[in-house]
Amino acid sequence: MTENDLRRLLFCDFSDPKNDDHFYKEITDVDGFRKVAEGLLAKYNSVSRKPMDLVLFDFALEHLCRVSRVLKQPGTKVQEHCHDWGHILFGLKNLISESHALLVGVGGSGRQSLSRLAAHIAGHDFHEVEHLITESLHKFYRTASALG
Amino acid sequence: MTDLNAMKRLWVHEIMRVYYDRLVYPNDRQNLLGSIREICDRQLRIQFDELCSHLVDEGRYELDDFPFSRLASVTLEFTGATEKNPTKALSSRR
Numbered sequence: 001m002t003e004n005d006l007r008r009l010l011f012c013d014f015s016d017p018k019n020d021d022h023f024y025k026e027i028t029d030v031d032g033f034r035k036v037a038e039g040l041l042a043k044y045n046s047v048s049r050k051p052m053d054l055v056l057f058d059f060a061l062e063h064l065c066r067v068s069r070v071l072k073q074p075g076t077k078v079q080e081h082c083h084d085w086g087h088i089l090f091g092l093k094n095l096i097s098e099s100h101a102l103l104v105g106v107g108g109s110g111r112q113s114l115s116r117l118a119a120h121i122a123g124h125d126f127h128e129v130e131h132l133i134t135e136s137l138h139k140f141y142r143t144a145s146a147l148g
Numbered sequence: 149m150t151d152l153n154a155m156k157r158l159w160v161h162e163i164m165r166v167y168y169d170r171l172v173y174p175n176d177r178q179n180l181l182g183s184i185r186e187i188c189d190r191q192l193r194i195q196f197d198e199l200c201s202h203l204v205d206e207g208r209y210e211l212d213d214f215p216f217s218r219l220a221s222v223t224l225e226f227t228g229a230t231e232k233n234p235t236k237a238l239s240s241r242r
Contacts (some may be wrong), residue, residue: 001196001197001200001201001203001204003177003178003181005200005203005204005205006160006164006181006200006203008203008205009157009160009161009164009200009203010161011158011161024158026154026157026158026161028202066165066169069165
């Protein structure tokens with residue numbers, strides 16, 4: 001039982017596409033789960049302006065589950081009260097919520113693609129933060145208040 | 149939750165996500181796994197290897213990509229090579 005073997009211990013709440021239960025369950029069949037993830041990717045590609053050509057090898061599935069797990073974490077009270085604005089305030093949630101993730105990897109390793117896919121699965125919008133973070137924040141607050 | 153062992157595996161998994169993923173050094177990771185193993189044997193009353201036996205796949209050969217990415221960055225640093233000048237040797241310390 002090595003460290004590598006333990007990487008195959010995965011949990012997620014979207015492993016069963018037919019059963020819409022969203023229970024957090026162990027993934028026992030990795031190859032089957034890969035098909036499910038590929039289906040979700042195909043769904044994303046069909047509605048997105050930037051379709052992604054991704055190979056979902058084992059490592060990618062691991063990270064997909066990790067990011068999805070972080071997205072499930074509860075935020076602060078502000079986020080909870082704004083349930084209907086859930087997807088618009090997603091960025092805000094990550095600024096003030098209890099949870100965040102920092103993905104470190106070489107260019108082209110699929111960090112952004114996997115995050116986009118995880119956000120899509122969770123039903124969130126995805127916004128890129130440009131280098132000038134203050135401008136992105138201004139734009140963000142304006143969007144959020146416009147909907148308020 | 150199908151059975152008690154599934155719940156125990158969930159416990160292990162959450163520890164991996166909350167603690168293991170945040171660790172960088174192999175030593176720290178090994179220590180953590182040692183602790184998990186010990187607590188599993190002692191408190192959860194089941195051998196760790198038995199709990200996660202279905203994850204072990206003897207015939208599978210996996211390439212761990214962590215060593216590869218580290219190898220690439222170390223090589224570049226050592227030689228001072230860049231995209232524009234791939235054969236440049238590092239003459240001075242950065």
